[in-house]
Amino acid sequence: MPELPEVESVGRALAADLTGRRLTGLRVRWGGVFEPSPGAVRAALLGRTLTGLHRHGKYLILRFEGEGNGDAAFLMVHLRMTGQFLAQEDYRPDSHVHVTFDFDGRAVHYRDVRKFGRLSLVEHGTHPQALAHVGPDMLTVRTADWLGRVRRRGAPFKSVLLDQGVAAGLGNIYADESLFLARVHPLARPRDLDETELREVLRRAKQVLRLAINHGGTTFLDFRNFHGQPGNFRRKLRVYGRGGEPCRDCGAAIERMVIGGRSSCWCPRCQPAPR
DNA sequence: AAGATTACCTGAAGGC
């Protein structure tokens, strides 16, 4: 599932391959991925050049310029659960490929088995509001800003980390990993922790995100990897998906429970239960 | 009004 590190990796690959190229074709098999509509996206972007790509949390924002009315237009991408961009030369689209972009003859396929992902047109004027509901990026948020956002929260820390309005980018995997590294129980409430503990959670979150980026992410299919193999961070995971298995640090059995509707794993010895 | 629950989707896995 793409979280911040996987989205970062996809974005880097897209930027490296497509920046400066012109969108010459748009083949749509299932128009439901586009907001507000395939026609609007086609009218706004076809014939224009991809001039920049930016990531914020789990969003990718593609900037298109040239021709048109002179103003830049943006395509805001969220891969949700199973969205992928694939560009292997010999790739044969299957029934889950909903859109194929042609960039000067180079085909880039958008594939999404569960159809949760969205490719949203953002017109020039509405650009500032497009991400208004999303908090600062988890990788670059300033400590004082983040502390102010979490300090009074009474929900389980696990849920606060997943709240993209607080800070954007952590998903279920890296939220569990961050709490393990910080030695904080997922049910601990931010308002009950002291500032040192809160700072440690943020420090560890940034650390694990950077580490995962350097390993190519955990589960996404990198479109530059013609084998379609996943990133290799999976083997580094300390608690996520390891319920019942021994903690790599202390050997205790990793526990699992549902918190805020999300499967959550932690080590009962390394992350003692809150009082 | 923050916190909890459900809807959106499909495929894998497991029980029987």
Added chain:
DNA sequence: TGCCTTCAGGTAATCT
């Protein structure tokens, strides 16, 4: 050519 249920998780909408 087995059928059915459960699970997986990001976010928006809908609840309490």
